[in-house]
Amino acid sequence: MIEEMRLRDLGVIQQAVLPIGAGFTAITGETGAGKTMVVTGLGLLLGQRADFGAVRAGATQATVDGVWNVPDSGPVVERVRDAGGDIEPLPGGRAELFLGRSISSEGRSRASVGGRSAPAGVLADLADELVVVHGQSDQLRLKSATAQRDALDRFGGDDVARAATQYRAAYETHRALANELDKLTTDRDARAAEAQKLREEISEIESVAPTAGEDDELAKRAERLSHVEELRAAAALAHDALSGDPNLPDVISLAADARRALERSGDRDATLTDFAAQAADIGYRATDLAAALAGYLADLDDSGPHELAAVDERRALLAGLVRTHGSLGAAIALLDTGSARLMELDDDDDRIVRLTAEAEAAASTLDDAAHALTQARTEAAGRLGAAVSEELRALAMPDARIEVTVSPGAESASGRDDVAILLAPHPGAEPRPVSRGASGGELSRVMLAIEVVIAAVDPVPTFVFDEVDAGIGGAAAIEVGRRLARLAESSQVIAVTHLAQVAAFAGNHLSVVKESDGSVTASSVRRLDGDEREAEMARLLSGLSDSDAALTHARELLALATSDR
Template sequence: MHIRSLGVIRDARLPLGPGLTVISGETGAGKTMVVTGLGLLMGERADAGAVRAGDDAAVVEGRIQVPEDGAVAARTREAGGEVDEGELLLVRTLSATGRSRAHVGGRSAPVGVLAEISEHLIAVHGQTDQLRLRSGAQQLRVLDAFAGAVVAKDLAEYQQVHARWRTLSAEHDHVAGHSAERAREAELLRLGLEEVERVDPQPEEDVALREESDRLAHVEVLREAVSTAHEALTGEASGGDGSGEGGADARVDSARRALSQAGDHDPALSGFAARAGEVSYLLADLATEVAAYAQSLEADPLRLAVVQERRALLTSLVRRYATDPSEGVAGVLRWAGGAAERLLDLDDDGRLETLAKERDELEGQLRALAARLSVARRAAASTLEERVASELTALAMPSARIEVAVHTGHDLGPWGCDSVELLLAAHSGAAPRPLSRGASGGELSRVMLALEVVLAGTDPVPTMVFDEVDAGVGGRAAVEIGRRLARLARTTQVVVVTHLAQVAAFADSHLTVVKTDDGSVTESGVVRLDDEGRVTELARMLSGSGSGTARAHAEELLNSSRAEAVQETGAGRTSRSRPARAARGGPAPVGRSSTAARKPRGRAT
């Protein structure tokens, strides 16, 4: 991981290899910024105040080895990024103005993608995680994680049924609680539909009635127009025999005859004569139709009254029911269709009873699944108690015992009917008390570590980060915490921020955050310690100084932890007994010595 301009850290590189990596340093040196940087890579909310004073932006870069056929690689490709030979590059940039950007696999991506990916890569445990462990919901998650597939399958089915049951219950309650309003709405719709049905408007009827009304109201005007037109066409008043000599049809016919007679001398005139004949026929047809129209025109006051009355009824319907009055009868018919469908929804017709029946059937399924979950959780709780008790014994709490109490209620929650409570009896004879009230900070740290060790086989996350989870403990308990972290690191990449030499002595790799202060600018860098540097740092952590006694104690811690590693794992695990040596007399600057070629897949490098 590479950090620039974050907090007191100007520029630091952290080589994170396999096994147990310890990060130490004086108070205020910037150890917390290492965890903050990891949090940024995990997509956590960014705080512009974390940008180093005077700089424009902070940048955190992480290189992580991941399987190319795994979920992380697949999500990276979905986001447009690439995994290069099993290595994934994650970058988070935080500007001093508060703007945050993320890059995944070389491509810009939403910060949320970092959060999705990190769920498969890194788990950070610190004091806030201990607080979460105090909550009943988190304790239930711990038990379910330990139970594994036995609970996971039934829980997934339960949650699917539960979602459907909640939807049906809400719909049933809505129908039941709004029955009066629904009845009033249904009655108004029925009255409206009855009125529309009584009037029985027909498509385009309002247009046809408007035209008929105009015709009946202006009969005399129409008669005069028809008479004038007929006389112009035929030379006779409307109703004549159509043989007048002054009409348009007679004149066109005269033109046709003249052109036809001269056509013998020029074929072009014969064509004109033919066209004149066509016009003559059209005029004759038009005159006939005009005459027929004139005969159909009759003043009918009674019919006019009927039409006007019908138009008034339709206008009333349009005003009351059409969403857009300009649509006329079409808008009324559209409303009627929608109202009929809505009325079907509002009419109960046993709908409330149907919803109640379906809801009760789903509730029966839920209770059966919840009962199976309870049985599985109780069985897992018994095993978890035994496993955690064994780990607590190794963590210098031999008389402590954990009780995992599974309480089954009646309410159907999203996780079943169970609530889980972790109870701790810190010593023999003590009554078990809830972790939220009965555990000190040091005890809670050890309980959480014990749970992590027990859950290590079920947690697919390849990298675990512990941020001062050893706070509040010391002496033998601190040694046991270091020992358990080392054992956890056999199968998982473990990074620990600690202030305890007893824990740091078990590290495969020891990094220290070094602070320099020239009176104006504070900077921090990270160095990897060789043997001599580790002794010096452990002595400082033990006594605050590098006295001979402190150094002797530090050497004793290192030798003891190495001897344990060799004894427990044999020749297959010798990195702790033969660390890489730098120049004698001080730490090796990070970046000058190469990391081991042994890089486990899915781990931060």
């Protein structure tokens, strides 16, 4: 619920604080004092389009701030945190949420949610969870066919909710199967072509039988074979230097000579003995290297042009796979992934048969669920029409009759039903959609009657009514006040009214007071109690706040409203 609103430089309101709180709050004031700006300000907090002409003359911007009392968990808090904002925890699982909006005379608009800047669209998202606004020019909840269906579903309670949940589950299941089946049959030629291409690719890869890293190894071998003579000359020269002609000095014989010379004098100095060991090690290493070079030369002798040709041929095969698949690793991986995909594609005919059977079974389940939902809605529609018609009899529409019809409609996730709320304003009249068959005042009362009835089973956190009492007076106005008070038992209710009979039933009475200094008109909002409230009630009744007769009537109305609580 809304705890407080602050308005600054909005319309004729220079600065005002509205302490609202729980229950029924009535807002009254003289014509032109700015009562409508209260609703305008609330609309800004709910993300409605900004009217930059609403900035007070002489001001650079208008601002509206609101404090909401909300549950400390749930969709509202989740949306606030998604937008980067936060809440202020309160005891008892509640929290305070701060919302703000500013509009400049130059055409800029800014919003804040939970202490952080946010797009105005976030305010609009929150509005669906926070407030329902009803105005003379904006009865969207009754004009929208979707909203009428939603209103019926709210009234239908658990029975409709269960049927709707089962229908949605059946609808999603059937839609998923139907989409898969349609895709499978529509893409059959493409899938067959994909399967044939996969077979050819897998066959080619299997015929080549590549191994991981084989292309790199073959590249190295080809490089070696391409320079075999150069490699043979280098290896032979190195081999001869290590262990060549016995008549010529080489590394091995020279290392042996060094070792023997050092050993002969080693008994005179142990250091030479260590050097002799190192010379011996050099000789061993040279011998090993010479043997390795001999083996290398033998391998080179076995290599020939025929081996290089075989390597080049193999590399050409692997290069073909790389060109097709991007890399040799990707080609090898396709043997696994491609085989699995091929099995899936080859199973198309069997899958089509299975999916067709499953889709037919799902369609039957969906038919049953749709029928059950229609039945639940039809039963609820009769009760809703009767209950709203009964409410209208007390709202100066004694001969009016509401019919809620449920008829076949296009299939959607919400069912196969079109729901319409029809009004027959007097006996013999053909019921017509309320958006076309009711005047503004009648539409307001129909809306109020519907909300009172539905709120008994599914309350909305906050209702705002702008001129809901238009076109009525006397006893009917008293009944409007009574029903707003009844609605306030389960929801917060804010009503802008010009009737004392309505305002009398409010537990919180705010007055928009206009003052003029000759050049600038400003308004402020004041909470009324005691004599001040009686005087305002008298003004609403007669135009005179100090009329004894009007004051007496005002006290009678207040006493009547108090006795009803």
